[in-house]
Amino acid sequence: MERIPSWLRQHIAAIRAVVVLTLITGAIYPLMVTGVAQALFNDKANGQIVQKDGKDVGSAIIGQKFTDADGNPVRKYFQSRPSAAGDGYDMLSTAASNLGPEDVVDVLPVPGAKDDEGDPDEGKQSLLTQVCTRSKTIGELEGVSGARPYCTSDGVGAVLKVFPAVGTPTRAVSVNQACPSQPFVADHQGVKVECGKPGEDYAAGRTVPVRGNIADVKVPADAVTASGSGLDPHISPAYAELQAQRVAKERGIDAGKVGQLIGEHTTGRALGFMGEPAVNVLELNLALDKE
Amino acid sequence: MGWIFVASLVAALVLVHKPLGDYMHRVYTTTKHNVVERFLYRLLGVQPDAEQRWGVYARGVLAFSVISLLVLFGLQRLQDKLFLSLGFDPVPDHIAWNTAVSFVTNTNWQAYSGESTMGHLVQMSGLAVQNFVSAAVGMAVAITLVRGFARKGSDTLGNFWVDLVRGTIRILLPIAFVGALVLVAGGLVQNFVGPHEITALTGGTQNLTGGPVASQEVIKELGTNGGGFYNTNAAHPFENATSWTNWFEIVLILLIPFALPRTFGKMVGQVRQGYAILAVMGIIALASVTLTNVFELGGNATVPQAVGAAMEGKDVRFGVANSATFAAATTLTSTGAVNSFHDSYTPFGGMMTLFNMMLGEVAPGGVGAGLYGMLVLAVITVFVAGLMVGRTPEYLGKKIGSREIKLASMYFLVTPILVLVGTSVAMGNEAGLAAMLNTGPHGFSEILYAFTSASNNNGSAFGGVTVNTPWYDVALGLCMLLGRFLPIIFVLALAGSLARQKPVPESAGTLPTHRPQFVGMVVGVTIILVALTFLPALALGPLAEGLL
Numbered sequence: 155m156e157r158i159p160s161w162l163r164q165h166i167a168a169i170r171a172v173v174v175l176t177l178i179t180g181a182i183y184p185l186m187v188t189g190v191a192q193a194l195f196n197d198k199a200n201g202q203i204v205q206k207d208g209k210d211v212g213s214a215i216i217g218q219k220f221t222d223a224d225g226n227p228v229r230k231y232f233q234s235r236p237s238a239a240g241d242g243y244d245m246l247s248t249a250a251s252n253l254g255p256e257d258v259v260d261v262l263p264v265p266g267a268k269d270d271e272g273d274p275d276e277g278k279q280s281l282l283t284q285v286c287t288r289s290k291t292i293g294e295l296e297g298v299s300g301a302r303p304y305c306t307s308d309g310v311g312a313v314l315k316v317f318p319a320v321g322t323p324t325r326a327v328s329v330n331q332a333c334p335s336q337p338f339v340a341d342h343q344g345v346k347v348e349c350g351k352p353g354e355d356y357a358a359g360r361t362v363p364v365r366g367n368i369a370d371v372k373v374p375a376d377a378v379t380a381s382g383s384g385l386d387p388h389i390s391p392a393y394a395e396l397q398a399q400r401v402a403k404e405r406g407i408d409a410g411k412v413g414q415l416i417g418e419h420t421t422g423r424a425l426g427f428m429g430e431p432a433v434n435v436l437e438l439n440l441a442l443d444k445e
Numbered sequence: 446m447g448w449i450f451v452a453s454l455v456a457a458l459v460l461v462h463k464p465l466g467d468y469m470h471r472v473y474t475t476t477k478h479n480v481v482e483r484f485l486y487r488l489l490g491v492q493p494d495a496e497q498r499w500g501v502y503a504r505g506v507l508a509f510s511v512i513s514l515l516v517l518f519g520l521q522r523l524q525d526k527l528f529l530s531l532g533f534d535p536v537p538d539h540i541a542w543n544t545a546v547s548f549v550t551n552t553n554w555q556a557y558s559g560e561s562t563m564g565h566l567v568q569m570s571g572l573a574v575q576n577f578v579s580a581a582v583g584m585a586v587a588i589t590l591v592r593g594f595a596r597k598g599s600d601t602l603g604n605f606w607v608d609l610v611r612g613t614i615r616i617l618l619p620i621a622f623v624g625a626l627v628l629v630a631g632g633l634v635q636n637f638v639g640p641h642e643i644t645a646l647t648g649g650t651q652n653l654t655g656g657p658v659a660s661q662e663v664i665k666e667l668g669t670n671g672g673g674f675y676n677t678n679a680a681h682p683f684e685n686a687t688s689w690t691n692w693f694e695i696v697l698i699l700l701i702p703f704a705l706p707r708t709f710g711k712m713v714g715q716v717r718q719g720y721a722i723l724a725v726m727g728i729i730a731l732a733s734v735t736l737t738n739v740f741e742l743g744g745n746a747t748v749p750q751a752v753g754a755a756m757e758g759k760d761v762r763f764g765v766a767n768s769a770t771f772a773a774a775t776t777l778t779s780t781g782a783v784n785s786f787h788d789s790y791t792p793f794g795g796m797m798t799l800f801n802m803m804l805g806e807v808a809p810g811g812v813g814a815g816l817y818g819m820l821v822l823a824v825i826t827v828f829v830a831g832l833m834v835g836r837t838p839e840y841l842g843k844k845i846g847s848r849e850i851k852l853a854s855m856y857f858l859v860t861p862i863l864v865l866v867g868t869s870v871a872m873g874n875e876a877g878l879a880a881m882l883n884t885g886p887h888g889f890s891e892i893l894y895a896f897t898s899a900s901n902n903n904g905s906a907f908g909g910v911t912v913n914t915p916w917y918d919v920a921l922g923l924c925m926l927l928g929r930f931l932p933i934i935f936v937l938a939l940a941g942s943l944a945r946q947k948p949v950p951e952s953a954g955t956l957p958t959h960r961p962q963f964v965g966m967v968v969g970v971t972i973i974l975v976a977l978t979f980l981p982a983l984a985l986g987p988l989a990e991g992l993l
Binding site: 221286 | 446449450453485488489490491501504505508509511512513516558560561569570571573574577578606609610613614618621622625626629630631632633634635636637638640643644645646647648649651652653654655657659660661664675676677680681682683686687688689691692746747748749750751752753754755756757758759760761762763764767768783784785786788789790791792795882883884885887890907908909990
């Protein structure tokens, strides 16, 4: 060793160190953890697989969608939250929407136009419009009002582009409502509001979201937002309560029984202060199927 | 409830920082090698008792990191030829380069999507290994700087291989082993199952993807690494199953960074000096956690107002408050794991995560990196104070002369230069601009966040940004590399020059560095330096979005 120059000796030691530490932390350690975990917590280490009629139907801690082949909600099941993972709850492409808190202006689809792949142009819905649309759809499904602040009654973001960007308005456009829709307000500071023309560039205007005067929101927050994991196994107790009537009616069982099952599948805050109360949707639906 | 959650975290850290800090002090100062270690040193072919000068120590760090980089790059490129690849193709070269740099530099930026790119072998024997050793390297460098203050008239600073092995074997591995089992008890998976399809309740299919997750998750948090097993990181139920595993993971993130000041105090022979540093870290961290919670719970932006809460990108079991606390913890340390998606945060909530990283990852910062960063700021503070009263500045009995302050200044300048130049270049060319998902100020924030995160070795992202393009993989890879190793070289050089000095006796003119006055000054210097550097950039991004 003594004849090898010091810089080279350092690199040889480095190679050996990487190999040795890889064996310890990259093979022995994970295998030992796996061995002990499999022995002590077998069910949890394997993902808490739940079964129905002897067949695996999912994991108790991974959400799934309860929709039919066309993507419509199956009415006898409690519905999960929106998901940005692939087409929804796809474990091979987990994702959040990553859309920002001021993402409020849609790109309206231009009728007849094609996108890069030759498919009909679908435009791009802003996060606000996604929220409004979900709220309206859920409201209709559950038989309550889906109205929310900053949403139009036709379920898009209530957003004006006002021109010029600074100074007295001379022109106002309801950018998320494609013509020939009726704009959600007739005028803005004395200027008549126009409907949005697909394909027109409104970027130069000032963005003015309009709150409206909705006081009583029926559809809870978690029902209209996509989760972080894209696999959220839970919904809030409020959202479960909203769905309870529909599920009870659809199954022809007592609403009180459904309420009781919701209670049984609600996890409170751990130690009374960690996290939020949450209802496990898959387990709740499985319990209903057993009734 | 969110406040009790924060208080319980503080209580847990107060409880463990002392025993852990004392234990780490023993680990890095004892002259005894145990049986396992003696065997390992023989395998490595190193003399454990040979003391190294700073240059030799630095070459050891660099040699080890270069070899790590090559091995990790090779492992990803060859995964299809090896076992446990789950049938995945070799990782594309630009992503493999970016990921290798990212894990070796303790950044753990995710240009890849775990569940669809990385086989179990790359995760377990490549990525997770770097989670351990890059953390151990950070701790070794921090300890070396502390030795610089502690030693008197010494040319040498310890032995890199010994520090590396001890940090891994005696500190990280035992905590990781116990922690992994706790996490499995909470519901994290630990198996070797690949994706397998099951038929879901309403007839659709779902691919369940297992893996050795818990053993990787624990070191990902403990080593302030942050690269997820799955794409959605610690939001994924298999990485973070319940509200209490969430609490436990936050404790793991903060555990070592908040215990190291105690180790520092013990090593320089004045525990109170350690507490002064701890106080600086604690004050900044608590203020930041509080503000992030306030902004997120306030939900002050159009979409959160329409929704009724800032729930976009957050999971129900964590809720808004505990997500905000995780976000603050992960950006205050250089972890970058996320349990909720910062891109969808309120403008000011998102700005806090950005600001936390801009602080230079010092409150409390990454394992090791946080302590050495904070000590450099303390050196700058005594210099500033010395200028005010017209005396030669000194810290812990060591004179802060021209060489020391030059090294400290260069240390401080590296990341702002990388962040601001990188962001400007990205904003000035097509390949850079193409990455934005959101438009307007928020799009700019995405780019600024990417360069801030890479240069400070954090690794979290405003995830909408599309950065797995060759241009970004290369640019951000360079930022991570320079942002990690230039500061390390300056720190080691600083340690070398401090160790050579004989301590000067305290005099009436010596600024006491353990009193609240000094703590306040370091907090002030930290925040003012960052504000001066980054306020214009923040004004174009989150401030514009939140105020207009």
